[in-house]
Every structure is written in structure tokens, then in C-alpha cells.
Amino acid sequence: MTAAEAPLDNPSRTYRRAWEDIKSGVQLRDLWGHLGWQDIKQRYRRSVIGPLWITLAMAVTAAGLGLVYSTLFKAQIGTFLPYLTVGFIVWNFILGCITEGTETFIRNEGLIKHLPAPLTVYALRTVWRLTLMMLHNLLVYLVVIAIFFSDVTTPGYQMVENGLPQPGLDWSVFLAVPAFVLVALNGVWVSLLFGIISTRYRDIPQVINALIQLVFFMTPIVWSTDILHNRIGGGDIALWKTLVTELNPVYHYIEIIRAPLIGNTQSWHHWAVVGGITVVGWMFALVALRNYRARVPYWV
Structure with missing residues (x-):
């Protein structure tokens, strides 16, 4: 009987072991920190500006789309560009946790078979690498905020014409730190859970890649929820807003980081949603580790 066919009542499969x-x-x-940093260095080896290509790519994307969509939505570039920039930065981190998380163990096949390390090391390696990339992208945010500082610090500013007034950038910006820690914790359980499932069923990464573009366009990143208020009237406003935004979990993850960074109103129900998903997600990850941790080396 192979390891993949072994019964689930194996005494080694316990929550304590997980x-x-x-x-x-x-x-x-030290191990996953070194591996994550080496991933960045390896990707940009022999490059003139190295990891700064990450920052440059984000800057070009934010500037180009910011100019286009601010015109389409009749929004002030001074407030809309910071909104779009932070949205893209957080989205890239979440996207990486999902897409790269599904291949966490597949990509580390050699290490898993030859290095006796906990599976969590490889999930942390993925999240740490994405964190380093996000830190590079935050340089773009700092430049954008420096340029449009007076716009985002003005109390009552609007994201789009006839939009909801925002309080403006203040000391609540530091709420972005615990918000990112919470999002990163979700990245670890996503890498563990989806990584284990994808190692067994190799079609999962393809399914996720096919759906991720739809999630992007359904998430308020290049558009603001104020647009729903302006474009959709009558009693359908609440229904459409709920369907398009509130029922989209990615929106809540982005908003707990973006709102304090650009001086938007911080709604605590976003924290409640993300906190609830975090607890449930880690519960599923523990179950997956308990039952299938020993099988991953055979599946890869």
C-alpha cells in the first residue's frame, strides 16, 4: 500500500502534529527568510537595477491606468491615483498569495524530497517573497502620496464627482500595519490549504487562474464604490452594491489596508469579515495539514 492509499486513521495524523x-x-x-530573499535575487540576477524593476512596473501601471480611469469616471487625479495605486499594490499581494500559493509545494519539489523541513516553511517562503515585493511597490505609494499630499489630506475630499466625503489622511494611517499582518496571515493559510489541494489535483491552479481575472474586474480596484451610487438609482442600489462589493471577500481584504493609507472612511465591518474568514481558513488549513501533510512528498 502506498502512502497516498494509507488509511486516514494513521496515528501520525493528529492536530498536535499539524x-x-x-x-x-x-x-x-532564518530558513524561509533566506529562501524568500534568494527568490528575489535570483529573479533579477544580472539585472542593472535589480528588484527596482518591481517598483518601476507598478509605477507605470498605476500612472497609465490612473490617467485613463480618472478621465472615464470624472475623478480628480489627485485623489483617484492614490486610490488606484494602493488598490493595485494590495491586489498584487493577494493575487500572489492565491496563484503562487497553489504551487507552493509543486515549485519546492526538490527541497521537499531532500530537506526534512515542515511544510509551513514553504508557505512562509511564498508569503515572505510576496511581502518583499510589496515593500518595493510601496515606494510608488510614497511618491504618489508626496505628490498629491494636499489632495488626500483635505477633509471632505471625494473620490469621484458627487461621491461620499472622506475624512482625509491622518494618524489612522498606521492601521494599515495590523491590517497587512492580518492579510499576510491569510496568505499563509491559503498557501497551505490550496497548496496541498493543488499538489493532489493539478487542475486547481488552472481553474484559479481562469477565474482570477473575473475577480479583479468585480473588485473595486480601478473603480470606486461611489460609482455604483452615481450610476445605479432607485431601490436597486443596495442590491447591486451588495452583490458586486460586499459579497466579494477580496474587497474587504483590500479595503482594510487601502482605507487608512489614503484617508478613506474606515468601516469596521471589513475587519469583521476578514477576521471571520481568517479563523475559518486556518481551521481548514489545520484539517488539511492533519490529514495530508505526510502525503505531500509523494504527491509532488
Whole structure:
């Protein structure tokens, strides 16, 4: 009988073993920290400006789309460009956690077969690499905020014409730090859970890649929720807003980071939604680790 055919009542499959995998993985921060940094260096080896290509690519994307969509939506570039820039930065991190998370163990096949390390190490390696990339992208945010500082710090500014007034950038900007930590915690369980499932069923990454573009366009990144208020009238406003935004979990993840960074109204129900998903997600990840942790080396 192969390991993949072994019964699930194996005594090694316990929640204690699953928790030890997570605990040991976190403690090996020198290992996953080094591996994540080496991923960045390897990607831009022999490049003139190295990892700054990450920043340059984000700057070009934000500037180009910001000019186009601010014109289409009749929005002030001074407030809309920071909104779009932060949205793209957070989206890229979430996108990486989902798409690269599904291939976390597949890409680390060689290490998994030859290095006796907890599976959590490879999930943390993925999230740490994406965190480093996000830090590079935040340089674009700092430049944009410096240029349009007076626009985003003006109390009562609007994202689009006839939009909701926003409080403006203030000390609540530091709420973005715990918000990112919470999002990163979700990135780890996504990498663990989806990574295990994708290792067994190789079609999962293809399905996710096919659906991810739809999620992008359904998420308020290049458009604002104020547009729904302006374009959709009558009693259908609440229904459409709920369907398009509130029922989209990615929107809540983006908003808990974006709102404080650009001085938008911080709604605490976004934190509640993300917190609830975090708890449920980690529960599923623990179940997956408990039942299938030992099978991953055979599946890869």
C-alpha cells in the first residue's frame, strides 16, 4: 500500500502534529527568510537595477491606468491615483498569495524530497517573497502620496464627482500595519490549504487562474464604490452594491489596508469579515495539514 492509499486513521495524523508543523515552520524564520530573499535575487540576477524593476512596473501601471480611469469616471487625479495605486499594490499581494500559493509545494519539489523541513516553511517562503515585493511597490505609494499630499489630506475630499466625503489622511494611517499582518496571515493559510489541494489535483491552479481575472474586474480596484451610487438609482442600489462589493471577500481584504493609507472612511465591518474568514481558513488549513501533510512528498 502506498502512502497516498494509507488509511486516514494513521496515528501520525493528529492536530498536535499539524500544529507542531506550523510552530516549527515559524521558528525556522532564518530558513524561509533566506529562501524568500534568494527568490528575489535570483529573479533579477544580472539585472542593472535589480528588484527596482518591481517598483518601476507598478509605477507605470498605476500612472497609465490612473490617467485613463480618472478621465472615464470624472475623478480628480489627485485623489483617484492614490486610490488606484494602493488598490493595485494590495491586489498584487493577494493575487500572489492565491496563484503562487497553489504551487507552493509543486515549485519546492526538490527541497521537499531532500530537506526534512515542515511544510509551513514553504508557505512562509511564498508569503515572505510576496511581502518583499510589496515593500518595493510601496515606494510608488510614497511618491504618489508626496505628490498629491494636499489632495488626500483635505477633509471632505471625494473620490469621484458627487461621491461620499472622506475624512482625509491622518494618524489612522498606521492601521494599515495590523491590517497587512492580518492579510499576510491569510496568505499563509491559503498557501497551505490550496497548496496541498493543488499538489493532489493539478487542475486547481488552472481553474484559479481562469477565474482570477473575473475577480479583479468585480473588485473595486480601478473603480470606486461611489460609482455604483452615481450610476445605479432607485431601490436597486443596495442590491447591486451588495452583490458586486460586499459579497466579494477580496474587497474587504483590500479595503482594510487601502482605507487608512489614503484617508478613506474606515468601516469596521471589513475587519469583521476578514477576521471571520481568517479563523475559518486556518481551521481548514489545520484539517488539511492533519490529514495530508505526510502525503505531500509523494504527491509532488
